Amino acid sequence: MxxxxxxxxxxxxxxxxxxxxxxxxxxxxxxxxxxxxxxxxxxxxxxxxxxxxxxSSKEELFTSLIEKRIEQLSTTVTEVLEEVKAPEEAVRVLLRSRINHAFRHQGIISLDLLEYLHDHPLKMRQKMGALREQIQNRLIEFFREGMASGEFRSDLDPFDMTIALESLSHGFLFEWLTNPKKVDLRDKYEVIIRLFFDGVRKR
Amino acid sequence: MxxxxxxxxxxxxxxxxxxxxxxxxxxxxxxxxxxxxxxxxxxxxxxxxxxxxxxSSKEELFTSLIEKRIEQLSTTVTEVLEEVKAPEEAVRVLLRSRINHAFRHQGIISLDLLEYLHDHPLKMRQKMGALREQIQNRLIEFFREGMASGEFRSDLDPFDMTIALESLSHGFLFEWLTNPKKVDLRDKYEVIIRLFFDGVRKR
Amino acid sequence: MxxxxxxxxxxxxxxxxxxxxxxxxxxxxxxxxxxxxxxxxxxxxxxxxxxxxxxSSKEELFTSLIEKRIEQLSTTVTEVLEEVKAPEEAVRVLLRSRINHAFRHQGIISLDLLEYLHDHPLKMRQKMGALREQIQNRLIEFFREGMASGEFRSDLDPFDMTIALESLSHGFLFEWLTNPKKVDLRDKYEVIIRLFFDGVRKR
Amino acid sequence: MxxxxxxxxxxxxxxxxxxxxxxxxxxxxxxxxxxxxxxxxxxxxxxxxxxxxxxSSKEELFTSLIEKRIEQLSTTVTEVLEEVKAPEEAVRVLLRSRINHAFRHQGIISLDLLEYLHDHPLKMRQKMGALREQIQNRLIEFFREGMASGEFRSDLDPFDMTIALESLSHGFLFEWLTNPKKVDLRDKYEVIIRLFFDGVRKR
DNA sequence: TATGAATGAGGATTCATTCAT
DNA sequence: CATGAATGAATCCTCATTCAT
Missing domain, CATH: 1.10.10.60 (Homeodomain-like)
Structure with a gap:
């Protein structure tokens, strides 16, 4: 050549x-x-x-863009989860990755959240779904482990726990996107961790 | 006449x-x-x-629709919160109202979540924002009260607590909307409550 | 009955x-x-x-309206011309009638002038044309008479003279409609007469 | 490039x-x-x-068209009036320009006359008005001059004289547009001149 | 490859007209 | 006759996509 x-x-x-x-x-x-x-x-x-x-089309341009970001997040998340052993640690590194990714790609993140259901071609929904499921499955393993070891309570469904974790990170992300001046997302890392692990009730 | x-x-x-x-x-x-x-x-x-x-326009049709649903939710929520005295009770009834509203207006709820940031005329965002803030402020009072009485931990910001509660209910709602067959939203009421109050860690 | x-x-x-x-x-x-x-x-x-x-239609409503005004003007003009004998007198009374009619129906007069060519159904153009022609023919007679008697110059075509008279009255009418405060139409009667009969050149 | x-x-x-x-x-x-x-x-x-x-719109297409024609006429008229010294000459060249312009842009001229009052955006009316006023002012100067030199009669208002001249040219133009076969506009040049300067009365 | 003018299907909106009450 | 809600053809305008240079 x-x-x-x-x-x-x-x-x-x-x-x-x-x-x-x-x-x-x-x-x-x-x-x-x-x-x-x-x-x-x-x-x-x-x-x-x-x-x-x-x-080849506006659609494909959009799709390519989202796929690229998904792959980047996927790679990072996979890498960080690979090296983790303890359940609690897994939650922490996952959250860190997400927040960092969000910082780098603030803009598109909102689309990722907002137009997800309606406007995406099936193929992309599958791709996003695949990553999500991959993360969920990995987390479910960790949660099961944590339950077995007595670290986590056993009256919660591990799948529900993944939904909860995802919800909390999305919620604070969303708040930050809507109101970037008021909230500093990086400060919220600890808040999410505390809420997820211990709830709001005084012990 | x-x-x-x-x-x-x-x-x-x-x-x-x-x-x-x-x-x-x-x-x-x-x-x-x-x-x-x-x-x-x-x-x-x-x-x-x-x-x-x-x-008068497609836009106004959409806006009228959303406003109507917001007002319905607003009325309900205001009513139920009116009669409540204890903080924990407040969280419970609020969650119930939301879940019921979601059941009745499944479809549009998703838009409400998904297209919130983009594309809406300012007026509507303000209307939605007003309801949200109203609920948040009421909750913040309850949370302060709960902290004062020793019921809730004091190392969390009450505003962050409202974000967390909202996130959890949105997250499960979203999951239900995306996958209505797999999840029964009404079963999740207790899950959200448990997670929000006590977190995932075993005590 | x-x-x-x-x-x-x-x-x-x-x-x-x-x-x-x-x-x-x-x-x-x-x-x-x-x-x-x-x-x-x-x-x-x-x-x-x-x-x-x-x-039966918007068109017919408009047409009826214009026709009515035309008939009113037609009646008046025919009447006043009937009693006139001298050519110069004819010009004067015709002008007076027009100006009075314009005063009573200021609004629609503008349409009468402005949308004449384009938007009228053929029938109406014919009707308006008929009145116009009727007036023109009557005037032409007067002008011929005036030429014969040596009152009017003979190097002008009588038809052209009617165009000129019409133009002058329309022109001042138009000016008045466009700028009613600045011009008082009734003051212009004498101006039009002087211009039409004697032109601008000093004798 | x-x-x-x-x-x-x-x-x-x-x-x-x-x-x-x-x-x-x-x-x-x-x-x-x-x-x-x-x-x-x-x-x-x-x-x-x-x-x-x-x-950018039908409106703008129309506006651009009219403005272009106005500018063309404006340029021509300004040029020809520039070189003129005598009042009578001014009237002649102005009339010539108008008639030539009308020949070249027969069609749109009618709109220019007919839809003037209604439907036009303010900006355009101002543009048309500006040209008109410019011509009027120039003519008024000439008429004043002519009065001073005893060429024109002094009992007419110069502004009214401009209206009269404009009316006559519009009137014959209009007649020609409505009935192009019957009338040859260029023949009317002399008629308008004679009428405007000397009127119909025999001297 | 890069360009940007040309395309035309698609969609929001208007409004004269009809007709059941 | 009077009413005014319902109709849908007509029209302006947008914008993803194509293609000749």
Missing amino acids: APAANRRERERKRHREEILEAAEAVFAEKGFHRTTVEDVAARAEFSVGTLYNFF | APAANRRERERKRHREEILEAAEAVFAEKGFHRTTVEDVAARAEFSVGTLYNFF | APAANRRERERKRHREEILEAAEAVFAEKGFHRTTVEDVAARAEFSVGTLYNFF | APAANRRERERKRHREEILEAAEAVFAEKGFHRTTVEDVAARAEFSVGTLYNFF
Whole structure:
């Protein structure tokens, strides 16, 4: 392969990245439906035609973007959970990962939450669902373990526990997205941990 | 007033209701953007023109619908909280109201959660925000009381506690909406209560 | 015929008049296209349905209105021209009639001028054209007479003279309609007469 | 700049012209309200979408068209009046310009006259008004001069004289537009001049 | 590949007209 | 006759997508 071919390939990849970043910014700001392909093209400083050289449709552009973010989160989460042994530790590192991911991709996170049910093509729902399930299953193992060891109470369903953990992190995330000045998300890490493990009642 | 005028008025009100119900069903199914006015008209068994005799735009139709549901929830919640004295009791009745409301208006609830951030006219966000804040403030009072009486732990911020409670109920709601067959929401009432008050750790 | 039948008929006629007057006001204010049938109905304090009991369409309502005004003008003009003998006198009384008519029906006059070419159904154009032609022909006779008697110059075409007279009266009318405060139309009577008969050049 | 960019730019300009010309033809034929955007698109042999790439609304298309014609007339009139010294000469060249302009843009001229009062956005009325006032003021100067030199009679208001001149040219224009076969506008130049300067009375 | 003008199906909205009461 | 809710054809406008250069 000629060196020029390599450079061309690298450039192509870089342009693709630039488009995805522009898309993330605009979609996050305006939502999928209110965003026009031209909006994204303008932000990316390319023409619409060029966008269509990289993505076959607006839908695919959006999908590619979300999938990429899911994969990134997936990779990170898998990695961190891999090295963990204790249940409580698992909850902590998972939460940390999520919060960090949210910080890096604030914008798109909201879409991820908000337009999830309605507007996604089936394929993507499956992909998001798969990651979610993967995390849930891993957590369920940990929760079972924790129950067995007497660390966690046994009158709760492990699946419900995953829902609860997810809910709490989403809830504070959402609050932060809606009102970024009022809340500092990183301060909430400890709050979520305390609430999840011990509840609000005085012991 | 002639009797005919009365009947006409009653009919008009009924037709308005029918349109709102049709709108609720279709918006819930397809989301705001994917729903056409003709979709709603067809479901309501009216012509598009008739819809515009009741609502000045698609936007207003949607807004009216959401506002109506918010007001219903607001009324209920206000009523039940009125009679409550103890903090723990407050949490319980609030949760009950929410779950019941969700059952009655399953469809639109999802929009309420999902499209909240994007696409809504400011006025509506304010209306939704007002109800939320009202509930939060009432809860904060209860939580302060509970802390004073030693019932609740004092190292949590009352506002954060409201976020946590809201998150948990939204999370399970969401799960139920996404997967109504798998989960029975009414069973989750006790789960949420337990989690919120006592957390997952064994005592 | 029962007396009641008479009253009914009188009422019907009165209602028709009321609708026409409302129509004149609204059409004059907003123009034909921007006026809705409901606008007229509201101004007349009737329902739309009632309007359709009197006029078979919006078009016909408009047409009836214009025709009525044309007939009024026609009657007046015919009357005044009937009694006139001298050419110069004819011009004077014609002008007077026009200006008076314009005063009474200021609003609709503008439509009469402005939407003449484009929006009228053929029948109406013919009707308006007929009146115009009738006046023109009468004037042409007078002008011919005036030329024969040496009162008017002979190097002008009598038809052109009618156009000129009409133009001058329309022009000042238009100015008055556009800017009613600045110009008092009745003051312009003498100006038009002087211009038409003697032009601007000093003798 | 690449040569291609230049050609593209030229083409774009040409297409814009073509659309304006099509619009002139259709608006002139049917009037603003009866003309649909699709009518114009069809006449221009473009799709509706393309029209909207050039003009943001039907209204703006119309406005742009009228403004363009006004500017053309304005330029011409300003130029010809610049070089004139004598009052009578001023009237002659002004009239010539108007008649020539009318010949070139027959169609739209009628709108210019007929739909002037109603339906126009304020901005346009001001633009048209500005040109008119500019011409009027220039003429008023000439008329004052002519009065001072004893060329014109002094018992007429200069402003009224401008109205009269305008009326006469509009009147014959109008007649020609309504009935182009019967009248040759260019023949009327002399008629208008004679009427305006000397009136119909024999001296 | 990059460009951006052209396309046209799709959707929101209006309003003259009808008709059951 | 009077009413006014219901109708739906007509029309403006948007924007994802294509394609010639």
